Amino acid sequence: MAEKVLMKGNEAIAEAAIRAGCRHYFGYPITPQTEIAAYMAKKMPKIGGVFLQAESEIASINMVYGAAATGMRVMTSSSSPGISLKTEGLSYIAGSDVPALVVNVQRGGPGLGGIQPSQSDYFQATKGGGHGDYRMIVLAPASVQEMASLTIKGFNLADKYRMTSMILADGTIGQMMEPISFEDAEIETYEKPWALTGHGNARKHNIVNSLYLQPDALERTNFERYEKYAAIEENEPMWEEYMMEDAEICVVAFGIASRVAKNAVVAARAEGIKVGLIRPITLWPFPTKALRKAADQCKRFISVELNMGQMIEDVRLATECKRPVSLCHRAGGMIPSPEQVLESIRKAQKGE
Amino acid sequence: MEHKRLTLFAGHYGSGKTNIAVNYALALAGEGKKVCIADLDIVNPYFRTADSRAELTAAGIDLISPQYANTNVDLPALPAESYRLVQDKSAFGIMDIGGDDRGAYALGRFKPYILEENNYRMAFVANCYRPLTRTPEDALEIMGEIEAACGIKFTCIVNNSNLCDETTPDTLLASLEFIRKLSQLSGLPVWMHTATQAVAAELPELDEPVMAMKLQEKYFDLPTQKSGNRPMWA
Numbered sequence: 072m073a074e075k076v077l078m079k080g081n082e083a084i085a086e087a088a089i090r091a092g093c094r095h096y097f098g099y100p101i102t103p104q105t106e107i108a109a110y111m112a113k114k115m116p117k118i119g120g121v122f123l124q125a126e127s128e129i130a131s132i133n134m135v136y137g138a139a140a141t142g143m144r145v146m147t148s149s150s151s152p153g154i155s156l157k158t159e160g161l162s163y164i165a166g167s168d169v170p171a172l173v174v175n176v177q178r179g180g181p182g183l184g185g186i187q188p189s190q191s192d193y194f195q196a197t198k199g200g201g202h203g204d205y206r207m208i209v210l211a212p213a214s215v216q217e218m219a220s221l222t223i224k225g226f227n228l229a230d231k232y233r234m235t236s237m238i239l240a241d242g243t244i245g246q247m248m249e250p251i252s253f254e255d256a257e258i259e260t261y262e263k264p265w266a267l268t269g270h271g272n273a274r275k276h277n278i279v280n281s282l283y284l285q286p287d288a289l290e291r292t293n294f295e296r297y298e299k300y301a302a303i304e305e306n307e308p309m310w311e312e313y314m315m316e317d318a319e320i321c322v323v324a325f326g327i328a329s330r331v332a333k334n335a336v337v338a339a340r341a342e343g344i345k346v347g348l349i350r351p352i353t354l355w356p357f358p359t360k361a362l363r364k365a366a367d368q369c370k371r372f373i374s375v376e377l378n379m380g381q382m383i384e385d386v387r388l389a390t391e392c393k394r395p396v397s398l399c400h401r402a403g404g405m406i407p408s409p410e411q412v413l414e415s416i417r418k419a420q421k422g423e
Numbered sequence: 424m425e426h427k428r429l430t431l432f433a434g435h436y437g438s439g440k441t442n443i444a445v446n447y448a449l450a451l452a453g454e455g456k457k458v459c460i461a462d463l464d465i466v467n468p469y470f471r472t473a474d475s476r477a478e479l480t481a482a483g484i485d486l487i488s489p490q491y492a493n494t495n496v497d498l499p500a501l502p503a504e505s506y507r508l509v510q511d512k513s514a515f516g517i518m519d520i521g522g523d524d525r526g527a528y529a530l531g532r533f534k535p536y537i538l539e540e541n542n543y544r545m546a547f548v549a550n551c552y553r554p555l556t557r558t559p560e561d562a563l564e565i566m567g568e569i570e571a572a573c574g575i576k577f578t579c580i581v582n583n584s585n586l587c588d589e590t591t592p593d594t595l596l597a598s599l600e601f602i603r604k605l606s607q608l609s610g611l612p613v614w615m616h617t618a619t620q621a622v623a624a625e626l627p628e629l630d631e632p633v634m635a636m637k638l639q640e641k642y643f644d645l646p647t648q649k650s651g652n653r654p655m656w657a
Contacts, residue, residue, distance in 0.1 A: 077552040250586040305487030
């Protein structure tokens with residue numbers, strides 16, 4: 072059996088990042104993700120890495136930008152209000168095509184909001200947040216094990232496509248503890264001929280920049296970037312299907328909401344309701360094909376979220392509004408109970 | 424089991440201090456003792472002694488908890504009534520201290536009272552399955568950092584080695600080598616082992632006592648991610 076350790080979700084992210092080769096962490100503390108920084112502060116000095124608590128979120132994301140330009144595996148982490156502050160940097164990183172890992176352990180908003188778990192940064196993560204045409208790969212872990220595995224996956228994808236991978240977790244998964252294993256971790260490495268590593272007059276110097284003096288050149292980079300995004304949408308969507316084989320009702324939920332929804336699906340099956348779950352693991356690229364296929368089979372969809380209804384828009388788009396989609400949700404740091412989700416499944420069964 | 428007037432639980436964060444403090448308080452109350460428990464965690468705003476308020480109150484235990492515990496105010500402040508714990512010597516006092524050296528700073532202000540009364544037990548709670556206390560040497564380092572932060576020396580060790588829901592008697596038995604080494608390195612006795620009631624019931628006879636615990640209820644019941652749920656490495 073694999074050797075297991077008992078980890079908090081936040082610690083799992085930090086340990087996985089170190090195992091993935093990250094030796095540069097820049098951050099600024101905020102609840103409920105502070106354990107990531109605390110773990111890095113403890114570990115990085117022992118392995119020759121850099122832990123730096125910056126003077127602000129804005130400073131830390133620009134340190135990420137700079138270190139990423141040198142081709143190092145680099146990360147930062149924060150929670151909702153802190154990610155808003157980092158958003159300018161995320162746009163610059165996207166415009167410069169450098170890889171980085173950014174973690175958002177979400178809390179309730181808007182504004183300072185609260186410190187309890189939330190999924191209300193779905194729009195911000197999947198639709199951009201910052202200015203300009205850009206995307207981030209958004210990974211949504213639903214367990215402490217996935218906090219680790221998706222962090223490693225996130226670094227791999229960031230390097231592969233030269234862009235930001237965001238881990239979109241929430242306070243629950245960040246804080247809860249589960250036994251996990253680091254066996255089977257597949258760490259990929261990529262050549263980075265674009266990186267600023269010093270050329271020693273042996274090659275032409277590289278430039279990492281998001282400023283273009285000519286509009287046609289800027290347009291060209293946008294078009295090229297979107298070709299890359301199209302390839303990602305084709306090749307990288309990840310999702311889990313649970314009891315979908317004969318499902319007539321499809322619950323869609325990610326992260327911690329999917330854990331609650333799974334309980335409700337099991338309970339509804341016990342009542343004879345044919346219901347299944349699709350859990351998007353990548354929120355961008357969204358698993359559009361899986362949902363489109365489900366729309367041919369299921370008569371109703373239910374989006375379960377810890378927000379006022381954000382992913383539900385992507386569910387409607389993916390299913391091309393062929394079927395009614397209802398929302399089952401709590402907000403502001405509250406979590407739907409399995410009973411609440413079960414009740415929404417019962418209603419969907421009755422066609423309500 | 425001999426009880427000291429004051430019992431302090433400290434250790435690495437996530438080592439299980441709160442569950443142990445709550446269960447020990449309930450055990451003392453079960454022996455008919457007058458008990459006061461104080462939540463002195465200024466580090467982590469979640470998983471608090473106050474989560475067990477109903478059970479503690481029902482057992483007649485006096486709970487001192489920060490005013491803003493379990494709200495959206497993440498304020499590392501302790502109530503003035505915390506002093507009741509060190510000043511009212513008619514009750515057995517239990518202190519649930521925040522994780523690591525950062526949490527132990529909160530204890531410093533009570534140090535003069537605790538050392539003057541000199542009727543305390545300060546237990547280092549250890550779980551060898553936690554990533555930063557995997558080896559006795561790592562645990563010893565954290566122990567030293569906590570002592571330096573609060574100015575009080577540990578007097579014993581509590582072995583709370585576990586893997587949450589996946590804990591079996593073997594999980595605890597496999598930790599004995601770790602805990603003996605930590606005891607040897609620190610020169611401190613192992614006061615007790617702790618395990619859930621289910622695991623404790625299956626344990627063989629050990630040299631030290633085992634406290635069987637009823638764990639705090641989870642915020643909501645999460646289905647365990649069993650091995651059937653494939654890890655997402657691919």
